[in-house]
Amino acid sequence: MRIIVSIVLIFLFNQSLLANNSISSQVDRLHQYSGHWVSSEHADTDSVAEFPAIKMNNISTMHNQSMQVEVLQYQNGRYIPMLTELIGYDSKSDKIIALGQNQQGIIFKGKGRFSSDTKWTMQDVDMLGDFYLAVEFDFQSPTNVLLEGFDDAGKGLWKTRYIKANPQDKNIGIQLVSVHQQMLKDPAATLRELGRMGYSYVETFVYDKGTFYGMSPTEFRHLVEANSMQFLGSMTFHDLPAAEEWQSALQWWSNTIDDHVAAGVKYLTTSNNQLKSVTTKAELKRYSDYYNAIGKLCRDKGITFAFHNHADEFALIEGVRIYDYFLQNTHPEYVYYQADIYWMHVAGVNPVDYFKKHPDRFLSWHIKDYKELGASGKIDWLTLFNHPEFAVPKYMVAEVEDYSYPPMYSVQLAWEYLYYKILE
Structure with a gap:
């Protein structure tokens, strides 16, 4: 017709003109992490269990310049808090800054940035200035991100894949x-x-x-x-x-x-x-x-x-x-x-x-x-x-x-x- x-x-x-647009700013790249996420059954698959081991709620604030992060872990039939963070873009340093606290009461701070539309690295220290954790984020699609944690020698400690699950x-x-x-x-x-x-x-x-x-x-x-x-x-x-x-x-x-x-x-x-x-x-x-x-x-x-x-x-x-x-x-x-x-x-x-x-x-x-x-x-x-x-x-x-x-x-x-x- x-x-x-x-x-x-x-x-x-x-769309041929626009589909190749990149996500150029650190703020817009960070916003990819907003939303409701659940962990996959293991890091090598995007399959999600009926009760995912981890749920993560990332709520954007300050005109998408920052987000409040709450991570919950499934234990004994319910989800309990395991981590809370405030992650935001700092316009002075042009970096992404995080301040968080884990279940053990340890407060940590981190900084990093996106090296591309999809690759994001953060390095965290505790409040004494000691190394806490390095994390790499790989956004394999807008709704699929792989996180990997490393120690101070660069040894991999864990991998978690999050799948977006917005309501x-x-x-x-x-x-x-x-x-x-x-x-x-x-x-x-x-x-x-x-x-x-x-x-x-x-x-x-x-x-x-x-x-x-x-x-x-x-x-x-x-x-x-x-x-x-x-x-x-x-x-x-x-x-x-x-x-x-x-x-x-x-x-x-x-x-x-x-x-x-x-x-x-x-x-x-x-x-x-x-x-x-x-x-x-x-x-x-x-x-x-x-x-x-x-x-x-x-x-x-x-x-x-x-x-x-x-x-x-x-x-x-x-x-x-x-x-x-x-x-x-x-x-x-x-x-x-x-x-x-x-x-x-x-x-x-x-x-x-x-x-x-x-x-x-x-x-x-x-x-x-x-x-x-x-x-x-x-x-x-x-x-x-x-x-x-x-x-x-x-x-x-x-x-x-x-x-x-x-x-x-x-x-x-x-x-x-x-x-x-x-x-x-």
């Missing part, structure tokens, strides 16, 4: 276009990372001839579920057909919906990149009829259909705003809406006005920003999520389109922003 090809090319171009209790979804190149290269590894980061479900946009990333609907569903997430949403595209092709287009949608039912998807969305060419309300009426027909097919098969906006929907046609026309001329039982907050902001409209006027029409929000989520300061997310006159919709989908960091780092920041700053 022309729409999906153009979208894919845009994102491939953007999934706030039902945050991720639009997989945010990590499109990674999904094309290795979908299993990418989904594993997203599940560990704390995402609860995924939304795709790559349905093609009955497949998702080259997998059958059930294969892809099982892969998502194997990584502790659900496959709940899909963006799917098929241009408005000519009159003589109407039935064949609806047959395409019927087959597509069947594939999504097999995949366990709860909702389908579509968008429209042809609106710049529309000049009359009669054309808008054809689109409304098309969306009503698709929505009815979805409803009959147990899936919800929603229309996803960009900025073009807020242009005027014969004195009527396109988006308003669609809301008024699509059947509320067949057609819901997925509000892309960012594109509403770009178009200069206030999403609050729509959510107040049409409180029952919005199934989902796409939550993205001009940079990583929350970084631009241009969108008042707190007001949107805590407004007294409408409820947050059932499906909240994080999306990143503009990257300051490698995409996997950026989507972790998006989850953190929603989990810790917005959904408190």
Whole structure:
């Protein structure tokens, strides 16, 4: 389809420029260590036991310049504290500084730095100035870090592998276009990372001839579920057909919906990149009829259909705003809406006005920003999520389109922003 090809090319171009971005500052590199972690069964595997031997909670503070670290050990059926630390970046020395205390009451201090995006070394001394421990950190992925401790002669003392295990209790979804190149290269590894980061479900946009990333609907569903997430949403595209092709287009949608039912998807969305060419309300009426027909097919098969906006929907046609026309001329039982907050902001409209006027029409929000989520300061997310006159919709989908960091780092920041700053 022309729409999906153009979208894919845009994102491939953007991500090809940005995917090689390094994590350049010591502060950003240190932030990789934030989150909830558990030890693997042993250092040579990333498999995690039902009750991991160690849990570690690293909470970022001071605008991500430092973090409070609590390490707990499983003993006699419960987790007890074994170590507490404050680790932070010191701007004067350009080093990472730590101050901690262990179970034995020994207080130690350390300093070190990252030598690359993924390699971090620290050397600790006790409060008498005597050598305490040297530790090397190897971030083998954003959710997999190997720690090794050494004595003062450089002899290895222990190894521990930590796997990120952020909570999934706030039902945050991720639009997989945010990590499109990674999904094309290795979908299993990418989904594993997203599940560990704390995402609860995924939304795709790559349905093609009955497949998702080259997998059958059930294969892809099982892969998502194997990584502790659900496959709940899909963006799917098929241009408005000519009159003589109407039935064949609806047959395409019927087959597509069947594939999504097999995949366990709860909702389908579509968008429209042809609106710049529309000049009359009669054309808008054809689109409304098309969306009503698709929505009815979805409803009959147990899936919800929603229309996803960009900025073009807020242009005027014969004195009527396109988006308003669609809301008024699509059947509320067949057609819901997925509000892309960012594109509403770009178009200069206030999403609050729509959510107040049409409180029952919005199934989902796409939550993205001009940079990583929350970084631009241009969108008042707190007001949107805590407004007294409408409820947050059932499906909240994080999306990143503009990257300051490698995409996997950026989507972790998006989850953190929603989990810790917005959904408190």
